[in-house]
Amino acid sequence: MGVNMEELKEKVLAFATKKAAHKSKMYIKDLYKADPDASPRQIKKAANELVKEQKLEYFSSGSTVMYGVPGFGKGIEEAFEE
Amino acid sequence: MADVKKHDTPMVDELKSGPWPSFVDDIEQRGFNGKQACLDLLGQLELSYKHKETHWKHGGIVGVFGYGGGVIGRYSDVPEEFPAIAHFHTIRVNQPASKFYSTAFLRKLCEIWDYRGSGMTNFHGSTGDMVLLGTSTDQLEPVFFDLTHQMGADLGGSGSNLRTPSCCVGKARCEWSCIDTQDICYNLTMTFQDELHRPAFPYKFKFKVSGCPNDCVAAIARCDCAIIGTWRDEIRIDQEAVKAYMGGELKPNAGAHSDRDWGAFDIQKEVIDLCPSQCMMMDGNELKINNRECVRCMHCINVMPEALRPGLDTGATILVGAKAPILEGAQLATVALPFIKMDKDNDYEEIKDFVDKVWDWWMEEGKNRERFGELIQRQSMQEFLRRTELKPIPQMVKEPRSNPYVFWSAEEVEGGWKRDVKTFRARHAA
Numbered sequence: 322m323g324v325n326m327e328e329l330k331e332k333v334l335a336f337a338t339k340k341a342a343h344k345s346k347m348y349i350k351d352l353y354k355a356d357p358d359a360s361p362r363q364i365k366k367a368a369n370e371l372v373k374e375q376k377l378e379y380f381s382s383g384s385t386v387m388y389g390v391p392g393f394g395k396g397i398e399e400a401f402e403e
Numbered sequence: 404m405a406d407v408k409k410h411d412t413p414m415v416d417e418l419k420s421g422p423w424p425s426f427v428d429d430i431e432q433r434g435f436n437g438k439q440a441c442l443d444l445l446g447q448l449e450l451s452y453k454h455k456e457t458h459w460k461h462g463g464i465v466g467v468f469g470y471g472g473g474v475i476g477r478y479s480d481v482p483e484e485f486p487a488i489a490h491f492h493t494i495r496v497n498q499p500a501s502k503f504y505s506t507a508f509l510r511k512l513c514e515i516w517d518y519r520g521s522g523m524t525n526f527h528g529s530t531g532d533m534v535l536l537g538t539s540t541d542q543l544e545p546v547f548f549d550l551t552h553q554m555g556a557d558l559g560g561s562g563s564n565l566r567t568p569s570c571c572v573g574k575a576r577c578e579w580s581c582i583d584t585q586d587i588c589y590n591l592t593m594t595f596q597d598e599l600h601r602p603a604f605p606y607k608f609k610f611k612v613s614g615c616p617n618d619c620v621a622a623i624a625r626c627d628c629a630i631i632g633t634w635r636d637e638i639r640i641d642q643e644a645v646k647a648y649m650g651g652e653l654k655p656n657a658g659a660h661s662d663r664d665w666g667a668f669d670i671q672k673e674v675i676d677l678c679p680s681q682c683m684m685m686d687g688n689e690l691k692i693n694n695r696e697c698v699r700c701m702h703c704i705n706v707m708p709e710a711l712r713p714g715l716d717t718g719a720t721i722l723v724g725a726k727a728p729i730l731e732g733a734q735l736a737t738v739a740l741p742f743i744k745m746d747k748d749n750d751y752e753e754i755k756d757f758v759d760k761v762w763d764w765w766m767e768e769g770k771n772r773e774r775f776g777e778l779i780q781r782q783s784m785q786e787f788l789r790r791t792e793l794k795p796i797p798q799m800v801k802e803p804r805s806n807p808y809v810f811w812s813a814e815e816v817e818g819g820w821k822r823d824v825k826t827f828r829a830r831h832a833a
Contacts, residue, residue, distance in 0.1 A: 348771045349563065349602060361766035362603075369601040373469055379562075379602065381465040381476060385772055386562035386602035 324359050329367045332356045334376055337368075338390050345394020346380050346387040407439045410446030410485075414453070433522050440521040440537055443485035450481065464492060464540065465562055467547040471601040473558025474543055490539035491521070494546060495532040495559035497592065497599075500585035501572045502527065508554065515549045529625075530609060531569030532559035563606055565598040570612035571619040579704065580614025581632030581717035582745045587612050590751055604762070605769035615713060616699040622722070622736070627775040628758060629722040629736050630745070634714030637694045638703075644710035645670070645690045655706050674703050718744040721754060723761065723787075724776025734776045737784070739791065741798060757791060764790040785810060 336355035340347055353364050368388055371377040380387045409431075419425045427445065434441030447458050464476035475493040482489035496512075512533070516522060521537030528534040538546065550556045559567035568591045571577070573584030591610050592599065598608075611622035614632040622629035647653040648668055654661055655668050670690070675683045682696035683703060690710070692703075699720075704711045721743060722736035743753050761775065764787070769778045779787045788795055813819040 348605075350605060350769075350771055360763075362763075365601075365603045365766070369471065369597075372471065372601075379465040379471045381462045381562050383461040383475060384562065385606060386465055386471055386564070 324356075324363050326363075326367060326370070329356055329359055329363060330371055333364060333367045334371055334390075337371075337377060337388060338393075341390040341393035346389045348385070348387055352388060407434055407437060407442055409434065409442050410449060412445050412449040415445050415449045430523065438522050439487040440491070441523065443479075443487040444491070444521070444523075444537070447479060447481065447485045447488060450484070459491075464543070465602075466558060466600070467544050469600075470547075470558060472561040472564040473600070475561055477537075488521075488537065491537040492540065492543065494520075494535040494538065494543070495528065495530075495561055495567065496535060496550060497557045497559040497567050498527055498531050498533050498569070500570055500588040500592075501575055502531070503575070511554055512556075515546065515553070519546050519549070530559070530566045531620075532567050558600070560599045560607075563602040563604050564600065564608075565595050565603070566607050566609045567599070568592050568610040568612070569620055571614050573612075573614040577614055578708075579617065579701075579713055581634055581713055582612070582614055582630070582719050583747065584612040584614045584632070586747060587630060587745060587751060594755065598762075604766060606772045606774055608762075608765075608775065615701065616720075617701045617705065622725075624725050624733070624735055625727065626725055626736070627723060628761070629725065630719045630754065631722065632717060632745075633699055633720050633742065634717045635742050636714035636716040638692050638697065638714060639712040640690055640692065641710050641712075642689055645707065646688060648707050648710055653707075653709055657708055674706050677702055718742050719754075721757065724774075724779050726774045726776050730772065730774070731777055731780075734780075736776070737779070738798060739787075739793060741796065760791045 333352055333355045337347065337352060340351065349361075349365055349368060352368055353359075353361055355364065359367075368377060372379055372388070375391065378389050378391050380389045415427055418427045430441045430445055434445070451458050458480050460478045460480050462476050463478075464474055465471050466473045473495050475495070477491045477493060479485050479488045479491060513522075513524070516524060516535050519538060519542045520535055523536040525534035525536055535546070547558065550558070568588045570584035570588035571580070573582070574580045575585060588610075591612075597603070608628070609626035610628050610630065611620045611626040612630045613620050613622045616631060616633055618629075618631055622631055644653060648655060649670050651667060655673065670685065675685065679700050679702075680696040680698050682693040684691050694714075704713065719742070720738060721740035723739045724734060725736035726734050740757065745751060746753065765775050765778055768782060769775070770781075773781070784799065785795075787793075
């Protein structure tokens with residue numbers, strides 16, 4: 322399947338940013354909806370690239386990893402500050 | 404004594420009085436040698452005993468830059484009382500295959516951790532990683548730098564990642580190992596680096612590799628994909644050694660139970676009658692095994708290791724779907740591939756192709772926090788077989804009509820499901 326990674330990253334980021342307005346942390350499965358034509362592996366790759374570029378961030382529940390958009394909701398450390 | 408402060412911990416201290424070595428002693432000792440974090444840890448534990456609730460918050464941080472796993476964030480919710488453990492993150496370090504270490508490696512690791520962390524470790528976590536307990540956020544990157552640059556070590560898996568693969572001692576120390584567990588474990592670890600370090604899945608996924616059906620890493624009970632060494636030819640029998648066991652010259656179980664007098668060795672009672680598929684018998688002075696019926700329980704081989712050995716045509720059985728009881732109950736793995744050759748020259752392509760199909764299905768259909776075994780339960784074994792392109796085999800059915808998960812589909816039946824009910828009823832009464 323010929324998917325342009327840059328285009329896919331844009332779609333994932335746009336989808337995540339829109340979603341982050343009302344739900345700041347999302348599972349990888351939520352991000353699949355960013356482009357129904359892309360495979361889960363491609364979405365995962367795009368999301369992880371975006372984390373590397375610091376446009377998305379990981380957030381761990383302890384056992385599961387979720388994705389967030391920096392600036393939305395509580396940050397990684399901030400969530401645990403008093 | 405270093406300048407540290409011990410908290411008043413009467414309930415925790417009671418744990419030192421029992422007959423067993425206590426973790427309290429060890430942690431306290433390290434604390435008195437200069438690690439306030441250790442004493443704060445015991446202080447917070449005392450508070451948890453008092454309040455009957457945890458004072459930890461966990462999550463948040465997942466790793467170092469570029470990594471989506473390997474660090475488990477942990478924070479105290481009473482940091483004013485216990486400031487040394489305000490941050491108390493855990494770092495998982497990928498253990499070497501079979502957990503062989505040089506003393507120099509361990510010394511260096513301890514030096515790093517004494518300097519940058521609490522000095523406390525857990526060797527090993529249940530998945531197999533070396534676990535470094537307790538450090539602050541600002542120390543994560545320096546620890547990672549030291550681990551990678553000074554030790555040649557890497558972080559392990561956590562979160563929705565592939566977890567650190569683990570294996571038994573394999574051919575390094577065990578004559579029964581049918582496969583090179585260490586090479587397979589290392590190969591899988593290196594092949595799936597992306598899955599290990601960056602979240603890819605609905606939940607955790609574990610590989611474990613055991614060299615023989617004794618399954619010393621308990622792969623069959625603990626991991627999503629178990630690779631267990633086996634053989635498909637015949638158990639090798641040394642009839643002279645069998646006689647030696649019967650005559651008492653050789654000790655059963657290699658002498659493991661010789662601390663007590665259990666009486667003379669009785670091959671009938673202690674081996675043949677205990678065979679689960681009753682595939683063994685004595686024919687005069689000769690031990691005979693009906694290898695077709697052998698279910699690889701390993702009992703006879705364990706009892707008479709000099710007389711019986713695994714066959715020479717070796718490979719692995721691949722099982723899927725085991726897990727511990729976190730969400731649903733505990734589940735043992737199901738056989739997916741009864742036998743495959745683990746071909747090192749072919750880079751273990753057969754198992755990797757299978758795993759790719761497993762992951763494709765799970766990534767597509769798995770619910771958040773659903774283990775692979777639970778997906779099979781939810782969507783059926785039949786769907787698993789379809790998605791992994793496996794053919795059903797009789798061994799997958801426990802007994803006729805008990806788990807008939809292999810059904811005909813409409814395409815496989817002449818005329819599909821459409822039929823003329825009137826014509827049918829003309830031949831069969833309702």
